[in-house]
Structure formats: C-alpha cells, structure tokens
Amino acid sequence: MARIVVQGLGKRYDAVMAVEDLSFSVEAGETLALLGGNGAGKTTTIAMLLGLLVPSAGRIEILGHDMARERFAALARMNFSSPYVSLPGRLTVAENLRVYGHLYGVRRLEARIGELAEALDLGQFLHRPAGNLSAGQKTRVALAKALINQPDVLLLDEPTASLDPDTGDMVRGWLERYRAQSGCSILLASHNMAEVERLCDQVLMLKAGRAVDRGTPQALLSKYGRETLEDVFLDIHRHGARAA
Amino acid sequence: MMRASARRIWGLVYRHACLYRKSWPRLVELAYWPTLEMLIWGLTARFLYLRGGTAWLLAGALLGGVLLWEVALRAQMGMAMSFLEEVWSRNLAHIFISPLRPFEMVAGLMTVSLLRLLVGLLPAVALAYLLYAFNLFAFGPILILFFVNLVVMGWAVSFGVMGLLLRHGAGAESLAWGVLAGLTPLCAVYYPLHVIPMPWRVISLLLPASHVFEGMRAALHGRVAWRELGLATMLNAGWLGLLALVLVREFRIARVRGALLTLGE
Structure with a gap:
C-alpha cells in the first residue's frame, strides 16, 4: 500500500x-x-x-x-527537515531534540537523542545553543529533529x-x-x-x-x-x- | 490519550522554560515592570496619605489596582510574547507540523503565561507588603475571583493579538504588549467607573476588568460585589469565546494563504 x-x-x-x-x-x-x-x-x-x-x-x-x-x-x-525552517536558536541542540521528542511522544527519549548524536556526529555540540552552530551543523541538527520519532x-x-x-x-x-x-x-x-x-x-x-x-x-x-x-x-x- | 496530550503540552512548556532557566536578564525583566509600577503608585499613595485627609483606603485602592492590573497585563503578555517567540525564531512551521493540536498549543501557552505571571508578580506583591504594609492576600478568598477574571481577560486579548499576528505577521508585534495597556484608562483601575465620562463609560462597562476593580473597591469597604463579579465573569466568557473564534478563523485563513511558512520573515 x-x-x-x-x-x-x-x-x-x-x-x-x-x-x-x-x-x-x-x-x-x-x-x-x-x-x-x-x-x-x-x-x-x-x-x-x-x-x-x-x-x-x-x-x-x-x-x-x-x-x-x-x-x-x-x-x-511523519517528519520534515529543511535548512530554511529554523529551530529555536537560544536552546541547545539537546534541548531542541528534547522539545520535539516530547511533542512526538518519543519513548526512551534520552537514549534516542544519544543514538542520533552518535549517528549524525552531533556529540561535540549537543550542549551548545543551536543558533551558534555553522550552517552545516544546523542542517545536521535539523535532520536529527526530523528523525527523532523514527518516522x-x-x-x-x-x-x-x-x-x-x-x-x-x-x-x-x-x-x-x-x-x-x-x-x-x-x-x-x-x-x-x-x-x-x-x-x-x-x-x-x-x-x-x-x-x-x-x-x-x-x-x-x-x-x-x-x-x-x-x-x-x-x-x-x-x-x-x-x-x- | 490524556497522557500523550499532557506530554505534548509539557514539550511546549519545556521549550519556554529552557529560555528562562539560563537567562537571569529574562527573569529580571519579568519582575521589572510590575515592581516599578508598584513602587511608583505606592509612593504616590504614601504622598497623598501624608498630605492628610486621605484614608488608608486610597492607598489600598491604588496598590490593589496596580498589582491586580498587572495580573491581566502579564497574563496577556505572557501568552502573546510566547507565541511571538515562535514567530521570531521561525519555529512555527515545525510546531504546526508536529502532532501538537491547536488546543494543546493554547494550553501550553496558558501554562507558560501563568508561570511568567507568578514569577513576575510575586516579588512586587512581597515588596508591597514589606515597603507599604499592603497585603494583597488580605482580600481573602474573593481575590481568587479577581485573579481568575483578570487572567482570563488577558488570555482573551491574547487570542485577538495572536489572530492579528497570524494575519499581519511580525509587523503586528507591538500589539503584543500595547493593546491591553492601551485599555488601562477605560478599565477603572485607579478610579471608580462613574468617573469615566460618557460615552467612554459604555466601552468601560463592556470590559470585564472595570467590574473586577469595582469589586475590588467594594471589598476594601468590606462588601462583596457579587453583581460586579458576575458581570465580569459573563463578559469574560463572551469575549473569550468571541476572540477564540477570531483566532480559529485567522488560523484557517493563514493555512489557506500559506502564512504559516512565512510568518517570521
């Protein structure tokens, strides 16, 4: 189907x-x-x-x-990622992923954030404000947000x-x-x-x-x-x- | 189902709580204006008292008025500014494509608004007691009715403001903090309703806050003005329903016009 x-x-x-x-x-x-x-x-x-x-x-x-x-x-x-739609820049990457994890009802949220951080190599800036990242890093964070609920x-x-x-x-x-x-x-x-x-x-x-x-x-x-x-x-x- | 809904609401509250827990200037800003207003009006009341001939009732009316009016102002701003925060961060599209229902978004914004209100107002209430021996809680249980009516009025105005933001974008952002403050002269905050000249008084009679403050002044004389409080509650129900319909309509129009994609631009 x-x-x-x-x-x-x-x-x-x-x-x-x-x-x-x-x-x-x-x-x-x-x-x-x-x-x-x-x-x-x-x-x-x-x-x-x-x-x-x-x-x-x-x-x-x-x-x-x-x-x-x-x-x-x-x-x-479902989920969506675009470099042209921002995530809140004052929140850290981990906080952003936590917000969307709650909105999408993700179970074992911290473990899921850890998986995504490892897979998309976000570990080094997980606790930095999303607004302070480079364009490439932001794109990876946006992708992590899009995959938080395993769509x-x-x-x-x-x-x-x-x-x-x-x-x-x-x-x-x-x-x-x-x-x-x-x-x-x-x-x-x-x-x-x-x-x-x-x-x-x-x-x-x-x-x-x-x-x-x-x-x-x-x-x-x-x-x-x-x-x-x-x-x-x-x-x-x-x-x-x-x-x- | 309820648990999933509560978790989504918590997600939105957590998003805004993150902004405040790491930023002391933001926390100070919440308490700054209520405290400043209380200090100015407290000193004014003290001056009038020292000139003689003015009973402590005047001080009570001024300080009670300023603190309770801040309840409505902070409730309105807490909700509208939290919505604006999503517009400024260009995050609305992500919010609206998540499973967060519109009523959950409103519930989340109401929760944020209440938290901001408490953080902003409690220092002013405590200082009013310490500096002027004015105890807001001395109104007794009736204070709950004043509080609820003023908070609901603030939220109702926020619904209208959010509707205008959806229609006109961030260009309408000055309304978020200006619209309810602009109604202050008509809300009989510091003076009785009959002081307001006709035909402006007709508008005042349609505003829930006018009746709340009439009720507050009656309480200072030891009376409970049930009629005024009943009117305030009925008017609030009407305004809240009407402005909620405006918000729903503007949201639908925004989805047709594609405004949700471009709102932060």
Whole structure:
C-alpha cells in the first residue's frame, strides 16, 4: 500500500496557479524526488503534504489518513527537515531534540537523542545553543529533529544544502541506511542532481506547478539521451519535456 | 490519550522554560515592570496619605489596582510574547507540523503565561507588603475571583493579538504588549467607573476588568460585589469565546494563504 497518495493536487494564489493537477504516490521504502527550478511548486507541494497549506483542489492521503480530516494521526508518524525552517536558536541542540521528542511522544527519549548524536556526529555540540552552530551543523541538527520519532514518512527539503562534500556524503549514507532498516518512505526536494541519482527510486519533474515528466533516474537518462540528471533537468527547463 | 496530550503540552512548556532557566536578564525583566509600577503608585499613595485627609483606603485602592492590573497585563503578555517567540525564531512551521493540536498549543501557552505571571508578580506583591504594609492576600478568598477574571481577560486579548499576528505577521508585534495597556484608562483601575465620562463609560462597562476593580473597591469597604463579579465573569466568557473564534478563523485563513511558512520573515 502506498504511504503517500496525491491525487489532482492544486494550489491557487489569486490568479497564480502554484501547483496544478499533481498526482503521484510513494510506496513503503521508496524515495521520490521532486525536481524543478525556482517557483516550480516543490515547496508548495511539501507544505500541502505537511498540512501547513490547504490545497485549492485534490486530495492527499498519508499513511492511510486523509490529510484534510485526520492530519494529526499522520503527523505523529511523519517528519520534515529543511535548512530554511529554523529551530529555536537560544536552546541547545539537546534541548531542541528534547522539545520535539516530547511533542512526538518519543519513548526512551534520552537514549534516542544519544543514538542520533552518535549517528549524525552531533556529540561535540549537543550542549551548545543551536543558533551558534555553522550552517552545516544546523542542517545536521535539523535532520536529527526530523528523525527523532523514527518516522515512516520523511519529507526533506534540500537535506544536504550547506554541507561540505564529506558531511553531505555521510548524511546521504545515513539516509540510505535508515530507509533500508526502517522501510521509511522519503519525499525529497533537491537541486543536487547527484544526490537525487543516488537516493531516489523515482523522479517527478515539475515546471510552473505541473508535473512534466516522471520516471526512474535511469529511465529519464535514457529517454533524454543524457548522462546526468542535471542535463535532463536543463533540457526540460529550457526546451520542455519530451513525449514518451 | 490524556497522557500523550499532557506530554505534548509539557514539550511546549519545556521549550519556554529552557529560555528562562539560563537567562537571569529574562527573569529580571519579568519582575521589572510590575515592581516599578508598584513602587511608583505606592509612593504616590504614601504622598497623598501624608498630605492628610486621605484614608488608608486610597492607598489600598491604588496598590490593589496596580498589582491586580498587572495580573491581566502579564497574563496577556505572557501568552502573546510566547507565541511571538515562535514567530521570531521561525519555529512555527515545525510546531504546526508536529502532532501538537491547536488546543494543546493554547494550553501550553496558558501554562507558560501563568508561570511568567507568578514569577513576575510575586516579588512586587512581597515588596508591597514589606515597603507599604499592603497585603494583597488580605482580600481573602474573593481575590481568587479577581485573579481568575483578570487572567482570563488577558488570555482573551491574547487570542485577538495572536489572530492579528497570524494575519499581519511580525509587523503586528507591538500589539503584543500595547493593546491591553492601551485599555488601562477605560478599565477603572485607579478610579471608580462613574468617573469615566460618557460615552467612554459604555466601552468601560463592556470590559470585564472595570467590574473586577469595582469589586475590588467594594471589598476594601468590606462588601462583596457579587453583581460586579458576575458581570465580569459573563463578559469574560463572551469575549473569550468571541476572540477564540477570531483566532480559529485567522488560523484557517493563514493555512489557506500559506502564512504559516512565512510568518517570521
């Protein structure tokens, strides 16, 4: 059974259609990438999946719950990370993780914080204010917050932005292992094409709020006769999608 | 279910408690204004008393007024400022995508507001006793009714302020500390209700605090003004319900407009 089911999703702001007639699903243990340029509708789509934004049209079902009516049942088993949404900067990393551990009802919370600190190498700054960390450290803390409740559905908005190549690689490896162990479904918005090729089973190409193409990374490379997803992205962005 | 809900509320309270337990300037700031107001009005009452002809009742009315009015002001600010803290730290999106229900968020903010109120007010109450021999607790059990009514009025105003913050963003933040303070002249804090000229008195009659302070002055004369306290309670129920509806409506509109994503910007 699909963990995320989106049917005919749309969002209109006055005269502007930010997202139009979007449909996709994500199975258990699958990772789907939303790819598109600025203003393609990636963040709007994620905000609607999280319940922060009410769709103008369509339906979202996550973990079997209709997000229009039962979003809290789904939210307890989901989580989200974005370098663009902050955590309270005056609280230490441990305090932030404790706050969200309580909000998500995490059992054995201190042990869980310890696991995440070790896995994401947070130990050295666990007791420092989150606002005093570097951008890369903040991104790792945001990821730890997103994993505090061992979610079944994880929404990630540019999860490795601001990370140096070594730490970015470590985080990608950790996400791969977490997905393999837990069967978590991941929806990822990213501009890092190498990351998408490595982590994602499916790619949904967005342009001006509409899905213009979709498929596995390999299928898209073959279809466009390109060697990298970046070239496929540029093809679609500049010349439009090709017919199947 | 109840335990899970209580834990989520505790999560929000813990988030705000962390801010205060490591910052003495924040703690001092909570007590600063109530104490300063009490000192100024206490000295004013003492001056009037020493000029003669003014009974101790005036001192009681002024000091009781200032301390009880701080209850409403601190309850309102405690709730609205805690909400603003989430706006400033751009943390609202994380809060709203957690399993914390809106009523749990309100319960958490109310708890934080009460804690801030107690920390801010108790030093002023103690100093009023030490410096001016004014014992707020001498009002007896009726003090509980004054306290509850003023706290609820503060929370009701906070609901409206939070609604405006959701609508206008951090640009409306000055309302968080200004809106209830701006009502002070109409709340009959330091003088009887009949002193307020018409037609302003009509507005005063609609404010729960005006009736609480009429009740307080009656208590200083040894009477219990049940009618005034009943009116205050009914008005509070009406305002709380109305402004809660405003908050719910603004929250719904914010989810449609996408304001929850951009509120701290």
